[in-house]
Amino acid sequence: MRIFIFGAGYSGRAFARRMAGRAEWIAGTTRSEGKLDALSRDGMRPVLFDGAAPSPEAQALLAGTTHLVVSAGPQNGEDPVLAAARETILAAMPALEWIGYLSTVGVYGDHDGAWVTEDGECRPSAQRSTERLKAEAGWLDLGRERGVPVAVLRLSGIYGPGRNALVNLAGGTAKRVIREGQVFNRIHVADIAAALEHLGTRGLGGIYNVTDDRPCPPQDVITFAASLMGVAPPPEVPFEEAALSPMALSFWGENKRVSNAKIRQTGFDFGYPDYETALTRMWREDDWRGEPDEIRTTRRKLV
Template identity: 60%
Template sequence: MSEKRIFIFGAGYSGKAFGRVNAGSTTIFGTTRSPEKFEALRQAGIAPLLFDGALTGEISDALKKTTHLVISVAPEEAGDPVLNAAREAIAQMPALEWIGYLSTVGVYGDYGGAWVNEKTTCRPVSKRSVMRVAAEQAWLKLGEDIGRPVAILRLSGIYGPGRNGLVNLENGTARRLVKPGQVFNRIHCDDIAGALWQLIEGNISGIFNVTDDEPAPPQDVVTYAASLMGVEAPPEIPFETAQLSPMARSFYGENKRVANAAIKAAGYRFRFPDYRAAFDHMWASGDWRDGEARSPMKR
């Protein structure tokens, strides 16, 4: 089998977790909009390139040798920025074997706390989720047009080192908002990386919910983090009286339990099947504060 060469459009928090798992065994290029972020990408094992919505010669050259393309860029009103800039170039990539698109479970909309899976009808509520559905369809259509497998990874609430309830408690921003019956799924960034590698290794196509096993009330997560730290959890705040940004409030307007059987059927086994396993590990290892300084995991 030929050597993999991976290109990530939008190598942010999840992309860097993906690069760290690799431990330098595969060539990975990744884009950012800011040259100031180049060093963080290099530390994660990713060769940095600048992408601000227009193709550069460097990107075009890298794409010509790329075997696996990962897109982690949010859509805009004008459509998917990567497709807008690079559709023709992607359609002509000579070595391309597989495309992966990182989406969100927000595409399902509100199901009143009921379980959803990949066959559930998407009923997006927010404008950003409506745009996500359109972007998913556009990438699936491109794959169909050029005869390449496309995997859509629908991610739940992303957390990990540097982004978690332990950090929020330490810096005083943790809140326990209580909306009766409300649950959310979550996903540790290392499991996003692991699922992505699993699909890449097999050039597997399809739609996959990449999410943990346990949808849970958000206040329970804060309480558990506080118990690990040996500090008092912040007081409960009724959702009705909470001061929230419009975006934060919109998240609470959607309530569903997201099933993950498809990615497990594709062979992936979660490193952190629930938030307790992840928080236990982060607290014991001490890597909860900073996602940039970790040593690479082995896969």
């Protein structure tokens, strides 16, 4: 297996660490020269990619790639990898066997707390989710044209070392925002990496919800994390009084329970099936803080 990861960020790096020693080689892209060393530490051949045509170095690696993972979100309304590398994937990747695209459960939009499956209606409310749905279709179309399976992984709120309720409590940023009936799903980053390996090694295509077993109110996660740390949870704040960013408000505008039954039916088993299991394990193993660069680059904290 020879792996190329477009967008080797938090999830892509977790996948690279999981596959180190199992793959013949792993390459990953970043937009920043300052992150090249971090990718190397995770066992990758680091490659700069700014959304323009792949460099000669990237082209050479892509020519030998068997498994392509895309973890780069849409930019300016279009998928940057499709825009820059579609023809390369079609005509200059003779060894390609499988493509994995990391998307979001945000494509479902709001379902008033009801359960949703991969067959459910997609009615995204946020522009970024509308763009993700368009990108999903683009990758599935490309897979059919290229003749390789494409797995679309729809991810819920990502957490793990450096990005979790324990970190937020320790940093004084955790909030217990209360909104009647509101629930969210979550997914530990290690389970994203495991799902990529599971689907990729089996050559499975299609759309899969990669999410935990236990959608729940967000304040429950903070309360449980505080109990592990032996500290008092922050006071409850009614949703109407919470000072939330526009990005956070868009998340709170969607309420649904996302089912993971489909990927379980393929034989996949989650290592972190719920937040209590995950937070307890991270606390006991003392890996909840993460690496310094993971903490610095946190863009969305799970609260």
